[in-house]
Amino acid sequence: MKFSKMKLFMFPGCALKTTAKGFEVSALSSASCLGIELIELPNWNCCGTVHPLSTDDVMHHLAPIRNLLRAQEVDYDLFLESEGKLVTFCSLCFNTLKRSGILIQQDTEKRTIITNFLEKKEKPQFEVINFLEILRDIGYDTIKSAVKKPLKGFKILPYYGCMLLRPKEIGIDDPENPQVMENLLTALGAEIVDSPYKTKCCGSYHTVANKKLAMKLSHKILNDSEKNGANALATSCPLCAYNLDNLQREITQAHPSFHEIPIFYYTQLMALSFDLNDKSLGFDSNYADPKPLLKKLGL
Amino acid sequence: MAIELTSDVKGFRDKISILSGEDVSICYQCGECSASCPYSSEMDLLPSTVIRLIQLGQKEVVNSQCIWLCSTCLSCFARCPQGIDIAKVMEALRQLNLRKQKSNIDLSKISREELNRIPQVALIASLRKLMG
Numbered sequence: 001m002k003f004s005k006m007k008l009f010m011f012p013g014c015a016l017k018t019t020a021k022g023f024e025v026s027a028l029s030s031a032s033c034l035g036i037e038l039i040e041l042p043n044w045n046c047c048g049t050v051h052p053l054s055t056d057d058v059m060h061h062l063a064p065i066r067n068l069l070r071a072q073e074v075d076y077d078l079f080l081e082s083e084g085k086l087v088t089f090c091s092l093c094f095n096t097l098k099r100s101g102i103l104i105q106q107d108t109e110k111r112t113i114i115t116n117f118l119e120k121k122e123k124p125q126f127e128v129i130n131f132l133e134i135l136r137d138i139g140y141d142t143i144k145s146a147v148k149k150p151l152k153g154f155k156i157l158p159y160y161g162c163m164l165l166r167p168k169e170i171g172i173d174d175p176e177n178p179q180v181m182e183n184l185l186t187a188l189g190a191e192i193v194d195s196p197y198k199t200k201c202c203g204s205y206h207t208v209a210n211k212k213l214a215m216k217l218s219h220k221i222l223n224d225s226e227k228n229g230a231n232a233l234a235t236s237c238p239l240c241a242y243n244l245d246n247l248q249r250e251i252t253q254a255h256p257s258f259h260e261i262p263i264f265y266y267t268q269l270m271a272l273s274f275d276l277n278d279k280s281l282g283f284d285s286n287y288a289d290p291k292p293l294l295k296k297l298g299l
Numbered sequence: 300m301a302i303e304l305t306s307d308v309k310g311f312r313d314k315i316s317i318l319s320g321e322d323v324s325i326c327y328q329c330g331e332c333s334a335s336c337p338y339s340s341e342m343d344l345l346p347s348t349v350i351r352l353i354q355l356g357q358k359e360v361v362n363s364q365c366i367w368l369c370s371t372c373l374s375c376f377a378r379c380p381q382g383i384d385i386a387k388v389m390e391a392l393r394q395l396n397l398r399k400q401k402s403n404i405d406l407s408k409i410s411r412e413e414l415n416r417i418p419q420v421a422l423i424a425s426l427r428k429l430m431g
């Protein structure tokens with residue numbers, strides 16, 4: 001099957017260049033299989049990581065807004081070609097960029113302060129979207145036709161966490177029962193495992209100053225996944241991935257009966273089902289080794 | 300806990316409303332936020348209690364430990380029947396501390412190995428939320 005060509009601006013964010021390298025390589029390679037060319041936004045800066053919540057905090061909108069303005073300044077032709085879409089992967093980048101982008105369109109007073117500070121006249125017009133939304137628009141049947149090695153035997157809990165879904169005004173799907181990843185993973189040939197924990201917080205940034213708390217929350221999610229029969233989890237957030245995957249080291253030390261369970265970025269599962277090479281899978285950045293499961297399933 | 304109503308009830312409530320942009324007076328104490336919060340079991344005060352205390356102008360709520368646990372997961376906001384963004388209220392209470400240089404994180408207690416291992420997004424987020 002031939003896929004229609006699509007060219008889009010992408011905002012990688014810091015995690016995809018460091019702790020989540022596997023997310024970026026698998027995203028770029030699997031996007032390419034679907035005819036999507038992702039152009040990295042030149043000179044991007046930190047997204048700000050968390051959306052400023054105080055009414056008088058204008059300063060922390062500067063980082064996300066600067067990225068959005070840069071996207072439309074750097075290549076206006078591509079802006080038009082991509083229908084003004086800026087693609088994000090990391091859930092945190094998606095959340096902060098999208099929320100600040102909407103705020104600056106709706107709040108004229110803050111827009112004036114920010115654009116004056118940045119010495120810009122124009123307002124950002126980029127629409128921030130998540131790669132999962134692009135996949136939904138392409139259609140799961142189209143994605144299914146690119147699958148060469150269906151993920152037979154995979155029982156996956158699609159773990160969304162918070163920032164992809166909430167607040168609901170910007171979320172990519174129903175905040176209580178999202179189905180985007182379910183539909184994608186079904187198209188890849190995997191069996192879906194459900195859990196009420198799929199939209200619960202993983203412990204987030206508490207992993208820095210209160211690791212035991214992050215371990216406790218992540219352990220609950222992992223335990224419930226296992227109880228419901230999952231042999232893997234899929235995620236789109238590098239911070240969730242860190243807590244759910246890397247903290248398994250500490251969880252195993254604290255709970256010797258705990259079994260390690262591999263955590264994948266959904267793009268790694270796409271690359272696997274598209275039968276791409278090891279380099280495109282990017283499993284080097286995973287903590288819980290996925291290879292024993294792949295061997296067991298003959299993939 | 301004995302609650303004493305002072306003449307300044309409105310002053311504190313308005314201060315929180317201005318900083319958060321949320322009108323806490325419309326909360327009718329259904330408790331959905333406390334039931335949804337993944338941190339409830341760790342908190343000294345439940346989110347719905349925090350809102351009630353603000354309604355009653357109880358300033359000592361800024362010293363509660365629960366405000367540092369809220370990670371803005373927005374489970375409460377997604378379910379609040381009154382549409383109150385409780386995470387913004389929690390942030391306002393944190394800001395009242397942070398703006399007086401009161402922090403709730405000490406990076407010197409975290410080993411170099413840990414700092415190298417933790418993703419930058421976690422570091423930046425925790426500093427934004429916890430360091431004054």
